[in-house]
Structure formats: structure tokens, C-alpha cells
Amino acid sequence: MQITLNGHPRDCGQGTTVTQLLHEAGYAGRRVAVEVNQEIVPRSLHEGHELREGDRVEIVHAIGGG
Amino acid sequence: MNIKTLDTTDSLIIAGKSYGSRLLTGTGKYKDLDETRRATQAAGAQIVTAAIRRVNLGQDPNAPNLLDALPPHEFTLLPNTAGCYNAVDAVRTCKLARELLDGHKLVKLEVLGDERTLYPDVLETLKAAEQLVADGFDVMVYTTDDPILARKLEDIGCVAVMPLAAPIGSGLGIQNRYNLLEIIENAKVPIIVDAGVGTASDAAIAMELGCDGVLMNTAIAGAKDPVLMAHAMKLAIEAGRAAFRAGRIPRKRYASASSPIDGTIG
Numbered sequence: 601m602q603i604t605l606n607g608h609p610r611d612c613g614q615g616t617t618v619t620q621l622l623h624e625a626g627y628a629g630r631r632v633a634v635e636v637n638q639e640i641v642p643r644s645l646h647e648g649h650e651l652r653e654g655d656r657v658e659i660v661h662a663i664g665g666g
Numbered sequence: 667m668n669i670k671t672l673d674t675t676d677s678l679i680i681a682g683k684s685y686g687s688r689l690l691t692g693t694g695k696y697k698d699l700d701e702t703r704r705a706t707q708a709a710g711a712q713i714v715t716a717a718i719r720r721v722n723l724g725q726d727p728n729a730p731n732l733l734d735a736l737p738p739h740e741f742t743l744l745p746n747t748a749g750c751y752n753a754v755d756a757v758r759t760c761k762l763a764r765e766l767l768d769g770h771k772l773v774k775l776e777v778l779g780d781e782r783t784l785y786p787d788v789l790e791t792l793k794a795a796e797q798l799v800a801d802g803f804d805v806m807v808y809t810t811d812d813p814i815l816a817r818k819l820e821d822i823g824c825v826a827v828m829p830l831a832a833p834i835g836s837g838l839g840i841q842n843r844y845n846l847l848e849i850i851e852n853a854k855v856p857i858i859v860d861a862g863v864g865t866a867s868d869a870a871i872a873m874e875l876g877c878d879g880v881l882m883n884t885a886i887a888g889a890k891d892p893v894l895m896a897h898a899m900k901l902a903i904e905a906g907r908a909a910f911r912a913g914r915i916p917r918k919r920y921a922s923a924s925s926p927i928d929g930t931i932g
Binding site: 635660 | 720765
């Protein structure tokens with residue numbers, strides 16, 4: 601199935617969870633926050649949150665800024 | 667010793683938390699994270715801003731990041747909504763920051779109007795402030811130096827109001843000290859000048875006016891020697907604060923001799 605990750609199309613397997621997506625993207629265990637379709641998915645729910653076709657996923661972190 | 671300037675009880679209190687430093691610094695525009703950390707330490711800053719951005723997919727996820735250089739147990743992180751041009755994006759960004767920082771409630775709200783001026787869009791700022799306060803955030807809000815707007819933002823429940831001194835990154839210094847004075851005199855929450863400072867004397871003037879603190883980024887990060895400028899800003903903030911508390915002499919049009927007149931020879 602296809603999702604949009606940080607504004608770019610991405611293929612992932614049916615039933616991929618947020619935890620799996622973070623792992624595939626290299627961000628497992630890193631300090632990031634995840635939003636799916638403009639709703640926060642709390643860290644405690646990453647494991648059980650299955651993505652669906654067309655989901656818009658954002659993975660963010662903190663960078664330098666004023 | 668009874669010198670007020672050494673009074674350790676002169677703290678900046680924001681949302682119930684006490685800070686010894688009245689200089690808040692941004693973390694953008696530095697050469698690298700090492701310089702960011704060294705400048706932040708030279709500034710003595712305890713509250714540091716951060717931006718929330720998409721991770722760069724495809725790049726090394728293990729590259730050092732801001733929170734390694736300025737860990738949340740050492741500094742109070744102040745995630746900002748820089749780059750947001752409407753209330754919806756600003757509120758989303760704050761919620762992401764809260765998730766990222768494990769329930770952290772303190773945020774810097776800025777909703778910009780356009781790219782040329784980077785002036786706040788005050789209507790969207792008010793809208794976002796209302797939503798964030800209702801959602802339990804402690805909101806430090808970037809705004810224009812309009813006293814009426816500052817009061818409305820305080821009434822909404824913002825924990826600090828942060829008027830600009832001049833446009834972001836302009837280095838023009840305090841452009842309207844009478845507006846700032848008006849805001850300061852009517853406020854019950856800390857007033858922090860955010861944006862426009864160019865050099866140390868600008869920061870000292872803000873503090874002499876009675877501001878509770880100054881937030882700056884470009885003035886330090888853009889200096890030829892950022893670490894030295896950070897040190898200068900620390901001194902300026904402390905000097906300005908001490909002068910404000912000491913109470914300056916009134917301005918007069920005529921001279922007033924410093925030495926006694928009695929006992930002069932001739």
C-alpha cells in the first residue's frame with residue numbers, strides 16, 4: 601500500500617505499524633514525534649497503530665531555531 | 667553583602683518555574699552543534715528555543731541532533747512554531763513538540779504574516795493562543811509591540827508576552843521604547859523582548875526599560891565571534907537589569923556639579 605511520509609509517497613506492507621515504519625526509516629528508538637493524518641500518535645501507541653492506504657504520516661524532530 | 671545586583675532572589679519566573687538567567691537564546695544559524703553549545707553556555711541561557719521539523723529521510727538518523735547538544739535535563743527547551751503562517755499549523759506544531767518532549771507544556775507561539783517582514787499575524791496568533799491555552803499549554807507568545815494586543819494575549823492566559831523590538835534578524839535594536847514601556851507597565855506576566863536586538867547595548871536598553879528578559883538568536887549566531895557575543899549579551903542583560911533595579915537619575919537639561927561647591931579656593 602502507499603502512504604505519504606513527510607510529504608513524499610512511500611510504499612509499505614499491509615498492516616505496517618508506526619513502530620515498523622520508524623524501524624524501516626531508521627528512526628527506531630530515536631527521539632521523534634509522529635503524526636498520522638494530522639493527529640498525534642503517542643509513543644505508547646506506536647506498536648499497535650496500523651497504517652492504512654493513503655495515510656499522511658509526519659515524523660519530526662527538534663532542530664536549531666530561533 | 668547587601669547589594670541588590672547580587673540578590674539571587676531576582677529570578678525570572680515563567681509558568682511557576684524560576685530562572686536565574688534573563689537571556690533566552692535561539693539555537694538557529696550556528697555553524698554546528700558544538701558552536702551552538704558553546705555560545706549557549708557563554709550566554710548563560712537556561713531557556714533555549716528549538717524548531718520542530720520533519721526528519722531528513724535518507725540521511726543518517728544517528729547524526730548528532732540538537733537534543734544531544736542541549737539535553738532537556740540541562741536546559742529548558744522552548745519549542746517554537748517558527749515557519750507557521752496560520753493557527754492550525756502552529757497548534758499542530760506545538761502538539762508535536764509536546765509529544766516529542768514527553769508532555770512538555772512550555773512553547774513559543776509565533777504565527778507569521780509574511781516572509782518579507784516576518785511580522786506576526788496577530789489575528790492568527792490570538793486564535794492559536796486561545797486554543798493552546800485551552801489545551802493546557804504554557805504559551806510564550808511572540809507579538810508586535812502593540813500594548814492593546816499584549817494585554818489581550820495576557821488576558822487569554824499566555825504565561826509571557828514577547829513583543830518584537832524590530833523585525834526578526836534585522837538587528838535594528840529597540841525601535842519603539844515607549845510602546846515597550848506601556849506594555850511593561852501594564853503587564854502582570856513577564857515581558858520579554860523577542861527579535862530585533864543587534865548588539866549588547868540594545869539588550870541593555872531593553873532591560874533598563876524594565877523588560878523581564880530578552881530572547882535573541884541572530885544577534886549572537888550571526889556575529890563574527892558568536893561565543894564572544896554571547897558573553898557580551900550576558901553582561902549586557904545583567905548590567906541592564908541591575909541599572910533598572912538601581913533606578914536611574916532623571917534627565918536634566920543643565921549640568922549639576924559632582925564635586926561640592928563649598929571650600930573651593932580662590
